Amino acid sequence: MTAWPKIDPRGMGRVAVLMGGLSAERAVSLMSGKGVLAALQSRGVDAFAFDPAVDDLAALKSFGTQRAFITLHGRWGEDGTVQGALELQGIPYTGPGVLASALAIDKTMTKRLWHYEGLPTPQWREAASLEDARSAAQALGFPLIFKATHEGSTLGLKRANALDEVDAAYREAARFDSRVLVEQFIAGDEVTCGVIGAGSQARALPLIRIVAPGGNYDYEHKYFSDDTRYICPSELPAEEEARIQDLVLRSYRTLGCRGWARADVMIRGTDRQPFLLEINTSPGMTSHSLVPMAARVAGLDYADLCLLILSMATLDQPHRDLSPASADANANKGSAS
Secondary structure, three states: OOOOOOOOHHHHOEEEEEOOOOOOOHHHHHHHHHHHHHHHHHOOOEEEEEOOOOOOHHHHHHHOOOEEEEOOOOOOOOOOHHHHHHHHHOOOEOOOOHHHHHHHHOHHHHHHHHHHOOOOOOOEEEEOOHHHHHHHHHHHOOOEEEEEOOOOOOOOOEEEOOHHHHHHHHHHHHOOOOOEEEEEOOOEEEEEEEEEOOHHHOEEOOOEEEEOHHHOOOHHHHHOOOOOEEEOOOOOOHHHHHHHHHHHHHHHHHOOOOOEEEEEEEEEOOOOOEEEEEEEOOOOOOOOOHHHHHHHHOOOOHHHHHHHHHHOOEOOOOOOOOOHHHHHHHHHHHHHO
16 A cells, blocks of 8 residues: 655645636536535645635735645636636645646647657547538547547537437537547546656556446536446456556656646457546546545545645746836846946
């Protein structure tokens, strides 16, 4: 079992737990945020809830905020925007930085980078119209999965098994995004793998094998249904699990992730070849969420997981005083010498 570091809650300062927000995943974000907030407070952290849809992010400093735990999901939460706002205020935050977040939420850019690095991911096309979608289907063959390029939580996900199902699948994904990812469907075992840490120190958590009714792991089955089975330990052969964990770590580092994330993988049934699907840089922390489940198997309970993630809060760049007054003072100092 992994030996995890002990974190002193007293060193965390005043912590804003960012939750809610404006994305289509607001409801799930509120559930995640409330769980994290209660966990941090149970460990003695001076934490408070902050909803960017209600309060101006610029007000964070006035609350004495010294760190931010991001439990926002989807757009304006894990796409680099809130990370950039926190960078400007000099408030260290959890999870990947601005560029890694922006890349990871864009499924097409993620796949391009993985493909460039030789990491296996299903063949795909991007569609901005029904005509594009039909052309993609002709090129890729069936079955296909249609996804909103910039959404998570399986929002807009639809399968098409034949050409006469393409229009409906495209329209469902296009409800959530102007850009739709059309991806070859991989039949086999679905697994997910959480990662904690940065660079060479990043660690992969145990795999979770997901068995959804009828193989349909949609929004309802992900967050609200008790019918989906989550198998952790995964019961896969140890060598296969280790190979997939290594693949996930490579995918995480390729995007420049830090702090934590979770990658979804399909294992093709015919030859056990794993394929990377996507990576989530602000994973769910609800009662149904997967990173806490895997962390428990690795010897880390929910509250300690939250504390560990919080302890890794950081900035892309060290914050310096770049105000005009400071620049003038430095210029005057230089001229005096």
